[in-house]
Amino acid sequence: MLRIELLTKRHDRKGFDCGEPALNNYLKKTARQHIEKGISRTFILVDTEEPTSILGFFTLASCEVVTSGLPGKSGRIYPAKAQAAKLARLAVSTHQQRRGLGSIMMVEAMQRTLAVAENIGIIGFFVNAKNQDARKYYEQFGFIALPNNPLELFLPLNSLKAAIEAADK
Ligand SMILES: CC(C)(COP(=O)(O)OP(=O)(O)OC[C@H]1O[C@@H](n2cnc3c(N)ncnc32)[C@H](O)[C@@H]1OP(=O)(O)O)[C@@H](O)C(=O)NCCC(=O)NCCS
Numbered sequence: 001m002l003r004i005e006l007l008t009k010r011h012d013r014k015g016f017d018c019g020e021p022a023l024n025n026y027l028k029k030t031a032r033q034h035i036e037k038g039i040s041r042t043f044i045l046v047d048t049e050e051p052t053s054i055l056g057f058f059t060l061a062s063c064e065v066v067t068s069g070l071p072g073k074s075g076r077i078y079p080a081k082a083q084a085a086k087l088a089r090l091a092v093s094t095h096q097q098r099r100g101l102g103s104i105m106m107v108e109a110m111q112r113t114l115a116v117a118e119n120i121g122i123i124g125f126f127v128n129a130k131n132q133d134a135r136k137y138y139e140q141f142g143f144i145a146l147p148n149n150p151l152e153l154f155l156p157l158n159s160l161k162a163a164i165e166a167a168d169k
Contacts, residue, residue, distance in 0.1 A: 001047070001048045001049075002045060002046070002047060002048075002055075002101075002104065003045075003046055003047075003051075004043050004044070004045050004046075004104075004105065004108050005043065005044055005046065006035065006041065006042070006043055006044070007027075007031055007032060007035060007042040007043065007044050007057065008032075009032070010052055011044050011046070011052055011054055012052045012053055012054060013027050013028045013031075013032075013054065014028060015053065015054070016028075016054040016057070016093060017093060017094055018056075018091035018092060018093060018094060018097075019094045020091065020130075023089055023091040024091075026059075026089060027042070027054070027057055027089075027091075031057070031059065031089075034059075039061065040059050040060060040061035040088055041059065041061075042057055042058070042059045042089070043057060043058055043059075043060070043105070043108070043109075043112075044056075044057050045057065045092075045101060045104065045105055054093065055092065055093055055096050055101055056090075056091060056092040056093060056096065056101050056102065056105055057089065057090075057091055057105075058087060058089060058090045058091075058105045058106075058108075058109050059087070059088040059089035059090075060085060060086070060087065060088065060109060060112060061085070061086045061088045062083060062084070062085060062086065062116075062122075063083075063084050063085070063086040063126060064081055064082070064083060064084075065081065065082050065083070065084045065123065065126065066080065066081055067079065067080060067123070068080065069146050069147070069148055069149070070146065070154060071144050071145075071146060071147055071154065072144075074123075074154070074156060078123055082122075082123045083120075083121070083122050084122045084123050084124050084125065084126050085113040085117075085122050085125050085126070086125070086126045086127065087106075087109055087125065087126070087127040090102060090105060090106070090109070090127075092105075102137070103167075106141055107163075107164060107167045109125075110125065110141070110155075110160050110163055110164050111164055113125045113160060114157075114160060114161065114164060117157055117160075122157075123156070123157065124154055124155050124156045124157050124159075124160065125143075125154070125155040125160055126152065126153065126154055126155075127143060127152075127153050127155075128151060128152050128153075129151045129152075129153060130151070131151070132151075134151075135150065135151055135153065138153050139153070141155065141163050142155055142159035142160070142162065143155045144156075144159075
């Protein structure tokens with residue numbers, strides 16, 4: 001059975017490889033420190049039969065947004081700066097890619113973001129895509145590229161709710 005849990009010392013961080021050294025290094029060297037300091041939260045996808053082996057991970061953090069850069073009318077309805085959630089990292093082990101695990105983690109990340117929105121109020125969910133392929137990956141969940149920076153994407157709250165509902169069906 002698959003389970004998503006907070007990264008701890010007992011997870012095998014050294015054994016994880018998603019093919020992107022920067023993401024591997026973040027998981028190995030930085031993610032736990034950032035949890036301890038309250039900078040971000042990194043969650044791990046495991047199979048309960050092998051609970052220390054990391055199949056994938058994602059990192060959530062808060063961010064401040066300059067709203068004039070948002071697409072469409074979003075740029076006009078908010079004050080100049082607003083708070084949002086950010087998908088700071090997302091990665092799946094090379095052996096497990098293209099099996100839907102990234103999508104499972106995306107839905108979990110969106111559910112956690114919705115809980116933040118319902119409890120303290122944020123305008124939506126952001127992600128920086130590292131390249132055009134990654135941008136396309138995020139667009140399929142409803143993320144919209146920012147007009148002045150196509151590798152930075154925004155998922156407004158309504159779209160986030162719709163994506164979670166679509167995944168539940
Ligand atoms: C990008 C990543 C997280 C996707 O996770 P995944 O588990 O492999 O993807 P999923 O199985 O959930 O993919 C669902 C669909 O998204 C699309 N997709 C998957 N990977 C994609 C990619 N790299 N680029 C564009 N679209 C992609 C496909 O349409 C896929 O469906 P299909 O396999 O039936 O064609 C994973 O490939 C990964 O960790 N890559 C290396 C690290 C990375 O690039 N992280 C993103 C940094 S911005």
